[in-house]
Amino acid sequence: MSQHKLSTDNHQPSNNFETFAIRAQTERSQFDEHSTPLYLTSSFVFEDAEDMRASFAEEKSKNLYSRFSNPNVTEFTDKIAKMEGAEAGYAFATGMAAIYSTFATLLNAGDHIVSCQSVFGSTHTLFTKYFPKWNIDTTYFKAEDAENVEKYIQPNTKILYLETPTNPAIEVLDLEFFGQITKKHNLIFIVDNCFATPYLQQPIKYGADIVVHSATKLIDGQGRVLGGVAVGKEDLIREIYLFARNTGPAMSPFNAWVLSKSLETLAIRVEKHCENALKVAEFLESHPNVELTKYPFLQSHPSYEIAKKQMKLGGNIVAFEIKGGIEGGRKFLDKIKMCSLSANLGDTRTIVTHPASTTHSKLSDEERNEVGITAGLVRCSVGLENVEDIIADLKQALD
Numbered sequence: 001m002s003q004h005k006l007s008t009d010n011h012q013p014s015n016n017f018e019t020f021a022i023r024a025q026t027e028r029s030q031f032d033e034h035s036t037p038l039y040l041t042s043s044f045v046f047e048d049a050e051d052m053r054a055s056f057a058e059e060k061s062k063n064l065y066s067r068f069s070n071p072n073v074t075e076f077t078d079k080i081a082k083m084e085g086a087e088a089g090y091a092f093a094t095g096m097a098a099i100y101s102t103f104a105t106l107l108n109a110g111d112h113i114v115s116c117q118s119v120f121g122s123t124h125t126l127f128t129k130y131f132p133k134w135n136i137d138t139t140y141f142k143a144e145d146a147e148n149v150e151k152y153i154q155p156n157t158k159i160l161y162l163e164t165p166t167n168p169a170i171e172v173l174d175l176e177f178f179g180q181i182t183k184k185h186n187l188i189f190i191v192d193n194c195f196a197t198p199y200l201q202q203p204i205k206y207g208a209d210i211v212v213h214s215a216t217k218l219i220d221g222q223g224r225v226l227g228g229v230a231v232g233k234e235d236l237i238r239e240i241y242l243f244a245r246n247t248g249p250a251m252s253p254f255n256a257w258v259l260s261k262s263l264e265t266l267a268i269r270v271e272k273h274c275e276n277a278l279k280v281a282e283f284l285e286s287h288p289n290v291e292l293t294k295y296p297f298l299q300s301h302p303s304y305e306i307a308k309k310q311m312k313l314g315g316n317i318v319a320f321e322i323k324g325g326i327e328g329g330r331k332f333l334d335k336i337k338m339c340s341l342s343a344n345l346g347d348t349r350t351i352v353t354h355p356a357s358t359t360h361s362k363l364s365d366e367e368r369n370e371v372g373i374t375a376g377l378v379r380c381s382v383g384l385e386n387v388e389d390i391i392a393d394l395k396q397a398l399d
Helices: 017-023 049-056 071-084 095-106 121-134 143-152 175-184 234-247 253-263 266-285 304-310 325-335 365-370 387-398
Strands: 088-092 112-116 137-141 157-163 188-192 210-214 228-232 290-294 317-322 351-353 377-381
Touching: 017 071, 017 266, 071 088, 071 228, 071 253, 088 095, 088 234, 095 121, 095 157, 095 188, 095 210, 095 228, 095 234, 112 121, 112 143, 121 137, 137 143, 143 175, 157 175, 175 188, 175 304, 210 234, 228 234, 266 290, 266 317, 266 387, 317 325, 325 377, 325 387
Parallel strands: 112 137, 112 157, 157 188, 188 210
Antiparallel strands: 088 228, 210 228, 290 317, 317 377, 351 377
């Protein structure tokens, strides 16, 4: 478990996002390295029996075993916690490991979740296939019905869960409003902040108790490694840490080292992603073969004002509805030349996905509609190529 105690040349790092992301790291070793080294070790040694006893009793803060903590993992987690304004955090092997471990820690049989309807497919599967086996139920609400969310709260409701922007429908939910609701009803408020990253949005400012990320996406930003992280209130993260310490979904030191380096360029990368994405969204909105385009910073987005209030920029994900349904979506993918066909997102390379025929094809039409996936919906993760090249590829595929 981490509590952002990073330093820069033995001084407290700047609170400015970009400077902190670049300069904050673990203390230098006796070799005075400029960049944090890799700590590829499974375990750590102790001076004597008393040192070992006190360390395991948590009377002193010391690395014991890399499933519990590791200098590289601690550096990465501490950075994310500081960026999100959180008290503590724990890093995981994947984003789904972070989500599952967080819920598994905090929920008991008989508890109830209230969640936004548009969620990542694997999260939806947890809610609908696995949690019911343990007598944990989930009630979905639609984004357009968000103001009436209190009617879904039951006496046994324990968690209110949001993605914003949502995956893949790109809905934007009012964090301030939900922060007030969860405080009123004494619920644990969990937000998946993957699409925004801490550079664009900090849900804890609006009352979130825990923020989760798939670090595989924009935080890595180059499609190299998997990772996940949960940050938030120290008492809740402590319980998540104890669960993860015993169940073993820890992040590897190598992946943490890669992700820490990625954070150094997060701000400048996300700025360019957003600049490209807005131009792509404006192009798609004007194309005759596109029925609907959704991007948080398009004025046509139903939650444009909320997005402007809580997000610095609109993110890199654009969703659009192609005319022709599932077959129209397949034809579009077949015509793509430069953009990648992949299930990932947040890469330097632009990626297009047609959820109805790929990632969510195993769901029924009814189940897809429940999570906001229509037949012709395409998700475009806008990359860092020249935006004219991105638009040209999308245009020839649509034409």
